[in-house]
Amino acid sequence: MSRPTRHRVLPGFRLSLGFSWFYLGLIVLIPLSSLFLRTFSLSWEEFWGTVTTPRALAAYRLSFGASLAAALANVVFGLLVAWVLVRYRFPGRDVLESLVDLPFALPTAVAGLTLTTLFSSKGWYGQYLEALGLKVAYTSVGVAIALTFIGLPFVVRTVQPVLEDIDVDVEEAAATLGASPWQTFRRVLFPALFPALLSGFTLAFARALGEYGSVVFISGNMPLRTEIVPLLIITRLEQYDYAGATAIAIVMLGASFSLLLAVNLLHRWSQRRLEARPGA
Amino acid sequence: MPLALLLSVAGCSRSSGDAPPDGMVTLLNVSYDPTRELYEDLNAAFAKHWAATRGQQVSIQQSHGGSGKQARSVIEGLRADVVTLALAYDVDMLHEKAQLLPADWQARLPHNSAPYTSTIVFVVRQGNPKAIRDWDDLVREDVTVITPNPKTSGGARWNYLAAWGQALRVEGGSEARAQAYVEKLFRNVPVLDSGARGATTTFAERGLGDVLLAWENEAFLLTREVGQARFEVVIPSVSILAEPPVAVVDHNVDRKGTRAVAEAYLAYLYSDEGQETAARHHFRPRSEVVAARHASDFPGLKRLTLAEVAGDWRRAQATHFADGGLFDRIYAPRAD
Numbered sequence: 001m002s003r004p005t006r007h008r009v010l011p012g013f014r015l016s017l018g019f020s021w022f023y024l025g026l027i028v029l030i031p032l033s034s035l036f037l038r039t040f041s042l043s044w045e046e047f048w049g050t051v052t053t054p055r056a057l058a059a060y061r062l063s064f065g066a067s068l069a070a071a072l073a074n075v076v077f078g079l080l081v082a083w084v085l086v087r088y089r090f091p092g093r094d095v096l097e098s099l100v101d102l103p104f105a106l107p108t109a110v111a112g113l114t115l116t117t118l119f120s121s122k123g124w125y126g127q128y129l130e131a132l133g134l135k136v137a138y139t140s141v142g143v144a145i146a147l148t149f150i151g152l153p154f155v156v157r158t159v160q161p162v163l164e165d166i167d168v169d170v171e172e173a174a175a176t177l178g179a180s181p182w183q184t185f186r187r188v189l190f191p192a193l194f195p196a197l198l199s200g201f202t203l204a205f206a207r208a209l210g211e212y213g214s215v216v217f218i219s220g221n222m223p224l225r226t227e228i229v230p231l232l233i234i235t236r237l238e239q240y241d242y243a244g245a246t247a248i249a250i251v252m253l254g255a256s257f258s259l260l261l262a263v264n265l266l267h268r269w270s271q272r273r274l275e276a277r278p279g280a
Numbered sequence: 281m282p283l284a285l286l287l288s289v290a291g292c293s294r295s296s297g298d299a300p301p302d303g304m305v306t307l308l309n310v311s312y313d314p315t316r317e318l319y320e321d322l323n324a325a326f327a328k329h330w331a332a333t334r335g336q337q338v339s340i341q342q343s344h345g346g347s348g349k350q351a352r353s354v355i356e357g358l359r360a361d362v363v364t365l366a367l368a369y370d371v372d373m374l375h376e377k378a379q380l381l382p383a384d385w386q387a388r389l390p391h392n393s394a395p396y397t398s399t400i401v402f403v404v405r406q407g408n409p410k411a412i413r414d415w416d417d418l419v420r421e422d423v424t425v426i427t428p429n430p431k432t433s434g435g436a437r438w439n440y441l442a443a444w445g446q447a448l449r450v451e452g453g454s455e456a457r458a459q460a461y462v463e464k465l466f467r468n469v470p471v472l473d474s475g476a477r478g479a480t481t482t483f484a485e486r487g488l489g490d491v492l493l494a495w496e497n498e499a500f501l502l503t504r505e506v507g508q509a510r511f512e513v514v515i516p517s518v519s520i521l522a523e524p525p526v527a528v529v530d531h532n533v534d535r536k537g538t539r540a541v542a543e544a545y546l547a548y549l550y551s552d553e554g555q556e557t558a559a560r561h562h563f564r565p566r567s568e569v570v571a572a573r574h575a576s577d578f579p580g581l582k583r584l585t586l587a588e589v590a591g592d593w594r595r596a597q598a599t600h601f602a603d604g605g606l607f608d609r610i611y612a613p614r615a616d
Contacts, residue, residue, distance in 0.1 A: 053603075054613050113481075120486040137486075138471050217478070220471040221429060223611035234474070238348040238432045239602065240373050 032253065038246040050247045055223055056232060060251070062140055063229040067208035070147035074204045075197055078155025085156070086163040100156045103149055108213030115146055116217045138220030143228065146214040151204030158200035159193060166192055195271045202263040209256050304337040305541050310360035312347040312434060312524070313477050314498050318561040319364070325557060326548050330541065338541055346475050347434035354380065354529065361533050361542040364526040366434030368392070369593035371527050380531040394523035395549035396563035399583050400442040402514040403483065403492040403499045410490045414516050415446050418491060419464040426489035427469055428479040430601055435476035437601060439493040442520035444600070445589030449518070459606060466610045484511070495522070496578075497562035521583035 039047060050056070085097060103111065119126040119137040129136055136142045166189065174184040212230040219226040229252055236245035311319060323340040330338045343350065343358070347366035354360045355378045365371055371393075374380040386393045404412050410423055418425050428436040440462065447453055447461035471488060473479040476498060483492040484502060491514075494502070503511045526546050533539040548554045555565040559574040571578070590596035600606045 055608075055611075116486065120488065122487040216474055221474060222470075222472055223608075224613060231474070235429070235431045237352060238346070239597075240348075240352070240377060241603070244603070 035246050035249060035253070039243055039250060041243045042247060046243075047247050050244045051251045055227065056229075056248060056251075058224045059227045059229045059232045060255075062143060062226065063209060063252075064255070066140055066144040066147055066228075067205050067211075069144045070151050070208050071201050071205035073144075073148050074151045074155045075201050078152060078200060078204075079159055079193070079197065081152075082156045082159040082163055086160060087168075100153050102153075103151075104153050108150060108211065109217070111149055112146055112214035112217035115142070115149065115214065119145070119218065137218055138222070138226060140219075140226055142218040142220075143215055143226060146218050147208035147211055150211055150214055151208050154203035154207060155197070155200030158203065159196045162193055162196040191274060195267050195274065198263060198267050198270065202260060202267075205263075206256060206260055209252065304339060305538060307338060307340045307361040307538060307542055307545060308343065308359060309340055309362050309364055309545075310343045310350050310354055310358060311364040312350060312366045313344050313475060314435070314495050314501075315364060315524075316342070316344045317501075318497075318558060318563060321557050321561065322549070322554060325553055326545055329548060329553070330544065334541075336541070338545075340545070346432065348432070354378075359532045359536065360529050361536065361538050362526060362528050362546055364524065366524050367437060367593065368523070368525045369597060370434065371525055372593060374527075374529065378531075380529050381527055382530065385527045386525060388528075389526065389546060390550060391566050392523055393525045393527055394566075395526060395546070395554065396524070396558040396565055397583075398496045398522045398524065398563055399519045399581065400439050400493055400522065401496050401499050401519065402516060403494055403502055403511050404490065404514050406510050406512060408512055408514065412491050412514055415443065415461075415518070418443075419461060419468065421468075423468055423491065424470050424489045425465060425468045425491050425493060426471065426473075426479050426483040427493040428476055429472040429474055430607055432474040433476055433479075435495055435498075436479075437596075438495070438520055438522045440600065440607065441586065441589050441596060442493075442584075445520055445584040446516070446518040449584055449588065462606070463610050466607075496564070500562040500577075515579045515581050518582045518584065520589060521585045523586070 042050065081096075081100060085093065085100075116123075116137055118124050119129070119142055121127060121130050121135075121137070123137070126137055134141075136145060170188055171184055174188045179187065210230065212228070212234070215228050216231055219228060219231075221227055221231055229248065233245045233248050233252075236242075236248065309319060309323070319340075319342050323342065327338050327340065330336060343353075343360070345353075347370050351363070351365060351370035351373050354363060354374055363371060363374065368386055371381075371385060375383050375385065389395070402412060402418075404410070410417070410420075412418070412423065417423060427439045430436040430440045443462050443465055444458045447458040448455065450457075471482055473482055476495060479492065480494065480498060480502060482488050492499075492502075496513075499513045503513050526549060528539070528542045528546060530539075533542045549558070550566065552567065552570065555567040555570040556573075559565045559570055559577065562577070564578050565571050565574065586592065586596070590599065598605065
């Protein structure tokens with residue numbers, strides 16, 4: 001990753017790095033530090049009191065839990081979709097390819113409205129699910145479904161190029177050496193795919209944590225039960241409680257940043273292991 | 281490059297508010313959701329009126345959204361010439377948070393600066409299958425109620441205060457009774473939408489709930505114009521006098537030089553034509569003449585004022601909707 005490149009297309013490392021810092025500073029760092037400045041009006045006790053109310057704790061649990069569930073579901077099914085797209089040629093492949101990107105392009109509020117219509121007790125899916133005793137709309141299951149929807153493209157699009165790079169030869173070689181399909185997947189493909197899967201998981205997870213538009217419609221917004229953290233922040237803002245809103249935002253920011261950092265380190269470690277493998 | 285972009289964007293917004301050379305003047309009316317159709321009508325009528333009396337072209341831009349969110353945009357710099365919001369509390373915040381207008385803004389126009397009023401009524405499904413007639417029916421165990429979250433919706437605060445007020449002011453009412461009533465009511469609410477239009481969708485399109493608590497104008501819009509023969513309006517015996525206020529944002533009109541036209545625009549809301557338009561859109565007119573013409577459109581009911589129910593907005597906010605207030609206690613985790 002940090003290997004020096006011989007042919008530089010962009011002018012000079014210092015200029016590029018300087019610009020990168022400047023750009024990220026301008027559009028990420030400064031806006032976020034202004035967020036911290038806003039909570040300075042709170043004392044430490046007030047800050048702690050605001051971010052640890054039972055409602056806030058319930059919202060963190062739901063936001064992180066549902067995001068995790070959604071990202072994991074996307075890892076499994078995203079890999080499957082990527083696999084099908086890379087390894088097979090079939091009629092309708094282009095359509096499938098575009099379908100994957102749709103959650104990127106669709107306004108999330110539209111996604112939320114549509115999902116709620118489908119899963120509510122009178123909807124196409126909802127009426128049958130409810131007959132089976134499964135309530136989706138206005139429960140945490142609904143939240144996880146909305147988050148799965150918006151996170152899908154991240155896994156597919158990060159895994160796909162890596163999968164394209166792995167030649168079918170490798171699988172065939174494994175097969176001629178007597179590996180079962182499961183062994184081939186576990187010992188040959190999975191280690192090579194792991195960093196990409198991890199990236200996809202991270203992106204989907206991070207995206208889900210911050211998601212608002214698609215969730216507010218399907219969650220029902222019941223305090224302590226189906227309230228996500230972004231809604232809690234909006235609720236504070238609606239009461240003109242800027243300091244309280246930013247206090248909760250900062251907890252989210254801290255938690256998300258540490259998680260992303262941890263996953264990035266894990267990613268780096270697995271990449272190094274992959275490169276160190278003999279024959280890789 | 282991004283800096284240049286930012287600067288050019290900032291530059292654009294700076295020049296857009298000033299009067300262009302051709303004498304055309306532009307006003308921005310920042311309002312809340314249920315007034316969208318009303319102001320589309322009113323703006324066209326006022327533009328005609330202004331051109332006829334002053335010979336000046338006026339173009340009025342509308343911005344709609346949740347009342348609180350709209351007020352926040354203005355506080356944070358959206359250059360509204362006038363605000364027409366759901367609650368006086370939201371306009372108060374323009375003074376308190378950013379000094380955009382004086383503290384006594386509500387005394388500057390007749391009738392508490394509310395040119396039209398509304399109230400909170402019930403919408404039920406066709407045939408009123410659960411036989412819902414009045415507030416007592418809403419706390420029955422077999423009834424589910426749809427209302428948005430008072431924390432995020434101005435309309436929902438009126439809903440809540442209407443429920444609170446009738447329990448407080450009914451024969452033998454008391455604070456304790458009112459508190460018990462709203463607690464029971466909100467236990468019958470399965471979903472808390474963030475805004476009034478969202479709650480209407482939940483009730484009308486998702487088929488959730490037996491009764492929707494709604495602005496009167498939204499209720500009539502739903503029954504007469506959207507879901508013909510699917511819904512009925514039920515007028516309770518008592519409700520609240522909802523006064524959605526309007527105000528000129530002094531700080532902005534003085535910078536833009538639009539005070540005269542902005543003031544005329546709000547005065548126009550009180551004129552016969554303005555009142556007639558409001559009545560057509562199911563807002564109750566203040567003018568007695570216009571009200572008499574539309575008497576059959578607006579069923580009679582006792583409407584409690586905010587002062588009778590909760591004092592003023594500051595007190596209502598502190599007692600009911602602030603953190604740790606009565607509304608929060610309804611949802612506080614219980615030992616059971």
